[in-house]
Amino acid sequence: MTGSARNFLEFHDVPEAGLRSIVARAGELAKAWDDRTMPQTLAGKRVALIVDDGGWRNTTAFDLGIQAMGGICVHVPSGFNTREETGDLSGYLGNWFDMLVIRTKELATLKAVAAAAPVPVINARSRSNHPCETLGDLAYINSRRGSIDRLKVVGVAADANILRSWAEASIALPIEVVQVYPERWHIRDAALFNGRFRASTDMGELSDADVVITDSWPGDGPSDALAGYRIGTDVLDRLPEDAIFLPCPPVTRGQEVTAAAMEHPRCLSRAAKTFLLHAQNALMEWVAA
Known part of the structure; x- marks a missing residue:
């Protein structure tokens, strides 16, 4: 403070x-x-x-x-x-x-x-x-799970303000945050790295995620480089049963998420907001x- x-x-x-x-x-x-x-x-x-x-x-x-x-x-x-x-x-x-x-x-x-x-x-x-967006999401997660302890949050997103606030949250709270994206768009700010935040390119990180977040595709991102990081119903079906998917508004259907993913039962963005x-x-x- x-x-x-x-x-x-x-x-x-x-x-x-x-x-x-x-x-x-x-x-x-x-x-x-x-x-x-x-x-x-x-x-x-x-x-x-x-x-x-x-x-x-x-x-x-x-x-x-x-x-x-x-x-x-x-x-x-x-x-x-x-x-x-x-x-x-x-x-x-x-x-x-x-x-x-x-x-x-x-x-x-x-x-x-x-x-x-x-x-x-x-x-x-x-x-x-x-930070207010992340605070609101955590309050919603707490209301559903009864706790925010030991969360694994996977951000399928480029270095931008939403993901950065989750990295900040990992400094203050006992939650694990993983950025999953091509290396070109990884967070490089050393001040955000700690024992509970890291970056990866492996979509396999989602297999045990409690929460998955997304953000808009970067403006300099060719679609062929990012298509493998699009969240569709196939990805959501493979998440743990109690996982929460929170795409960040505004959502661009057909880019970071598919239209069908927004209707998936694990997509709880409207309730979270x-x-x-x-x-x-x-x-x-x-x-x-």
């Missing part, structure tokens, strides 16, 4: 005990959501939501969750690295808000904001990582505590 604030810029900013409490709390908030009995734990909290990089799913969930828990959410029509210095803008926002939720391109920008802001900062997505809301709500509670 940066300074004294409870920031969430990278997944491993939060210690293991904090992550476990957030994941467990997400399950409680899921029930409260269904029962329409959301706790008003953000009552009186003023949250700035800054979207500097498109997207809609998790920022919509932040806005909805803040209001459902009694907070005030303001969409700030400003970005970073334009006319105002990041440090100046962060200070001005800190005059008015209790928390900043920011979706922007550069992780370095988020770190600069956190260094200057007197209030907590949450990373709603950067090009380098997407329900927990994006609940996990983010639990995270905001933790950050505001």
